[in-house]
Amino acid sequence: MISKLEELRRQALSELDSVENPESLENWRIRYLGRKSELTQILRGLASLPIEERRKTGAAANELRVFLETSLAAREEAVREIEIARSIKEGRLDVTLPGRPVSIARLHPTTQMLRQISDIFTSMGFEVVEGPEVEWEYYNFEALNIPQDHPARDMWATLWMDYTDSDGRHPMLLRTHTSPMQIRVMESRQPPVRVIVPGKVYRYEATDATHESMFYQIEGFAVDTNITLADLKGTLFEFARRLFGKERKMRFRCDYFPFVEPGVEMAVDCFQCSGAGCQLCSETGWIEILGAGMVHPEVLSRVGYDPDVYTGFAFGLGLERMLMLKYGIEDIRLFYSNDLRFLKQF
Numbered sequence: 413m414i415s416k417l418e419e420l421r422r423q424a425l426s427e428l429d430s431v432e433n434p435e436s437l438e439n440w441r442i443r444y445l446g447r448k449s450e451l452t453q454i455l456r457g458l459a460s461l462p463i464e465e466r467r468k469t470g471a472a473a474n475e476l477r478v479f480l481e482t483s484l485a486a487r488e489e490a491v492r493e494i495e496i497a498r499s500i501k502e503g504r505l506d507v508t509l510p511g512r513p514v515s516i517a518r519l520h521p522t523t524q525m526l527r528q529i530s531d532i533f534t535s536m537g538f539e540v541v542e543g544p545e546v547e548w549e550y551y552n553f554e555a556l557n558i559p560q561d562h563p564a565r566d567m568w569a570t571l572w573m574d575y576t577d578s579d580g581r582h583p584m585l586l587r588t589h590t591s592p593m594q595i596r597v598m599e600s601r602q603p604p605v606r607v608i609v610p611g612k613v614y615r616y617e618a619t620d621a622t623h624e625s626m627f628y629q630i631e632g633f634a635v636d637t638n639i640t641l642a643d644l645k646g647t648l649f650e651f652a653r654r655l656f657g658k659e660r661k662m663r664f665r666c667d668y669f670p671f672v673e674p675g676v677e678m679a680v681d682c683f684q685c686s687g688a689g690c691q692l693c694s695e696t697g698w699i700e701i702l703g704a705g706m707v708h709p710e711v712l713s714r715v716g717y718d719p720d721v722y723t724g725f726a727f728g729l730g731l732e733r734m735l736m737l738k739y740g741i742e743d744i745r746l747f748y749s750n751d752l753r754f755l756k757q758f
């Protein structure tokens with residue numbers, strides 16, 4: 413039996429050496445390693461051999477199988493090269509054909525906008541700080557003058573975490589805005605502070621063209637001595653001009669946010685119709701871009717800043733909203749549905 417295996421090895425090897433194309437390679441594989449090959453028959457017949465011979469023949473036959481498989485793989489490689497050489501010689505393979513272009517990844521439009529806005533504010537002396545997306549009720553609401561049962565909580569549809577503290581309350585949530593970082597930053601620093609906070613926020617919301625359950629905001633605030641509403645206006649005006657164009661006009665109107673006093677809503681004149689009225693601005697000539705105000709004295713006292721010494725302004729804006737306005741995008745869901753036809757335009 414052993415000499416039979418030796419004979420098989422010699423025969424298989426000498427045949428393999430002359431194989432020069434994929435078809436004869438496959439034939440060789442069937443002949444020497446296939447189901448009906450002699451080697452397979454020998455391996456199958458092992459069980460009927462006496463124990464001593466079974467051990468010897470089994471070891472030799474298995475060794476031969478591994479050897480033939482390795483030789484086959486090596487020959488496969490050689491055949492591939494022979495084929496390529498032949499194709500080039502016959503002119504079938506044109507190696508001068510340009511390769512397929514590699515598609516280069518790019519930044520998501522939200523990331524691009526985030527960087528653009530961060531650049532604008534850092535150039536004005538603001539620092540970028542990030543904060544937790546899972547937040548305590550205290551930072552998201554209480555410290556921002558929104559106590560429990562206050563109607564202002566209804567302004568933010570909240571996703572509560574399944575967590576109950578020892579008082580039986582539910583103090584943990586997915587932050588509904590980036591404003592809680594005002595508190596965290598002020599608690600850990602002394603004025604002057606000039607910070608922007610980009611990040612994800614979450615709302616318990618049925619999604620539609622203008623609502624997503626997750627989106628990005630940028631919070632910003634500055635606290636120091638002698639900061640006035642004029643600083644707020646100057647800073648935000650400069651921001652809007654850099655983002656939406658030099659000719660922009662702006663408009664401030666009163667608005668209510670519990671953590672600022674006074675609170676304002678800022679609009680720029682419509683950069684599509686320059687104020688004449690069009691679809692983008694709902695025929696009003698103005699586009700609201702953010703909420704802002706002077707940091708409420710109660711908020712300052714709560715973090716240990718003396719409101720008689722320090723004042724500050726704060727603002728908050730939605731990143732996707734900026735993109736929708738800038739590029740005339742009508743559905744916020746496009747940003748996170750990963751349709752490359754949409755994403756490739758940025």
Ligand code: DAH
Nearest residue numbers: 589669703704705726727728
């Ligand atoms: N946090 C507010 C929201 O999510 C936005 C906002 C309004 C932030 C006024 C501010 C502000 O800092 O002064 O709707």
